[in-house]
Amino acid sequence: MRVSFEVVLQKGRDEVWKAFDSTSNMKKWQPTLRSFEPVSGTPGQVGAVSRLTYDERGRAMVLTETITLRRHPDAFAGTYESGPAVNSIHNTFAVLSPGSTKWTMESEFCFRGFFKLMAPFMRSPISKRMRADMERFKTLLEAGELSGA
Numbered sequence: 001m002r003v004s005f006e007v008v009l010q011k012g013r014d015e016v017w018k019a020f021d022s023t024s025n026m027k028k029w030q031p032t033l034r035s036f037e038p039v040s041g042t043p044g045q046v047g048a049v050s051r052l053t054y055d056e057r058g059r060a061m062v063l064t065e066t067i068t069l070r071r072h073p074d075a076f077a078g079t080y081e082s083g084p085a086v087n088s089i090h091n092t093f094a095v096l097s098p099g100s101t102k103w104t105m106e107s108e109f110c111f112r113g114f115f116k117l118m119a120p121f122m123r124s125p126i127s128k129r130m131r132a133d134m135e136r137f138k139t140l141l142e143a144g145e146l147s148g149a
Contacts, residue, residue, distance in 0.1 A: 001108070001109045001123055002106070002107065002108045002109075003106075003109075003123070003127050004104065004105065004107070005104070005105050005127075005130060005131055005134055006102060006103065007102075007103050007134045007137075007138050008096065008100060008101070008102050008103075009100070009102075009103055009137075009138055009142065010100055010142050011099065011100075011141055011142065012095075012098055012099055012101065013093050013094075013095050013101045014073055015141075015148075016141065017072060017073035017093060018148035019141050019146035020076070020091070020137070021044060021076070021148065022146070022147055022148045023043070024147055025140075025146045025147060028136075028140055029133055029136045029137040030054075030133055030136075031136075032055050032056060033053075034053045034054060034055050034060070035052070036052055037052075037053075039051055039064075041067075044067065044070065045067060045070060046067050046068065046069065046070050047066070047067065048067045049064060049066050050064075050065045051063070051064055051065075052080070061082060062082065063081065063082050064082070065078050066078055066079045068088075069090070073093060074093050075091065075093070077089060077090040083112070085109050085115060086109075086110045087107060087108070087109050087110075088107065088108045089105060089106070090105070090106045090107075091104070091105050092104045103134065105130065107130065109122075
């Protein structure tokens, strides 16, 4: 399953990158994120592995993140693996003007086992969640509430 979203941010690309790249900001724009733990490699760099724990309706969901691309300040990609799925996410940040940046997020989910059958029913909730996270990032960034921005 593939999904793609775009949002225009009223900040310059360097400011967007700094805010996006900050792990301390993640809990602000991803409110169900409970912890971010580096496992191996240099955090934030290609090859680094981290464990992200989310609270999903009272249940812990653990994702293993592996960074696959980091091209400051225009692209960041990673894989996010859990029991039921592997999700590859590719983020790009394009300059529209000195004070405006287009953030594009492309994501591909590969479901396993029973979840392969459920995939068609999961598209809408997954899409809503990803769009809401991007819009939350935009709102917080433009309000100056994300460090590094």
